[in-house]
Amino acid sequence: MQPVNLKKHKKNFQQNKRKLRHFITRTENNPPQNLELLSKKKNKEVWAEINCISCANCCKGMSPTYTFGDIKRIASHLGMRPKDFKEKWLYRDKKENDWMNKSRPCQFLNLKTNKCTIYEVRPADCAGFPHLVKTPITDYMHVHKQNIEYCPATLLFVEKIYEAMQH
Ligand code: SF4
Numbered sequence: 001m002q003p004v005n006l007k008k009h010k011k012n013f014q015q016n017k018r019k020l021r022h023f024i025t026r027t028e029n030n031p032p033q034n035l036e037l038l039s040k041k042k043n044k045e046v047w048a049e050i051n052c053i054s055c056a057n058c059c060k061g062m063s064p065t066y067t068f069g070d071i072k073r074i075a076s077h078l079g080m081r082p083k084d085f086k087e088k089w090l091y092r093d094k095k096e097n098d099w100m101n102k103s104r105p106c107q108f109l110n111l112k113t114n115k116c117t118i119y120e121v122r123p124a125d126c127a128g129f130p131h132l133v134k135t136p137i138t139d140y141m142h143v144h145k146q147n148i149e150y151c152p153a154t155l156l157f158v159e160k161i162y163e164a165m166q167h
Pocket residue numbers: 058059063064106107108109110115116117118119122123126
């Protein structure tokens with residue numbers, strides 16, 4: 001398995017974003033019958049090619065959303081009060097009303113190893129990311145549309161589905 005090349009990913013995203021985002025919208029509005037089966041197959045292929053430890057771009061460039069359950073669990077793991085945890089690291093996003101990281105990269109990312117230092121108690125959003133085979137898949141299309149910019153696995157997933165649907 002090759003390490004993720006983020007420069008190559010960025011270039012690939014720039015070259016194909018319009019085509020792929022249009023494709024995602026079209027598929028969202030008019031999903032083919034075999035979409036879930038195809039997604040499962042392509043998801044497997046993606047993870048045979050992508051190694052997240054060589055990437056960690058989601059933890060570097062994006063913020064997870066924290067539920068109250070996440071905040072309670074992580075604060076307790078760190079021996080903090082939820083209130084202090086929020087004050088130190090989070091802010092409330094006005095638009096979506098979500099708790100998010102104040103800074104990027106995420107404060108819990110070890111930048112030397114690319115590993116999460118709170119892995120066992122990480123937010124549910126992180127544990128499920130990049131949500132490639134969540135169902136109904138059409139509910140996650142808008143997420144993929146955004147994430148192809150940051151996540152090489154999502155970009156590869158959408159490219160593979162695009163290619164498969166051209167035949
Ligand atoms: S909590 Fe862990 S998995 Fe989630 S963004 Fe931060 S470093 Fe990454």
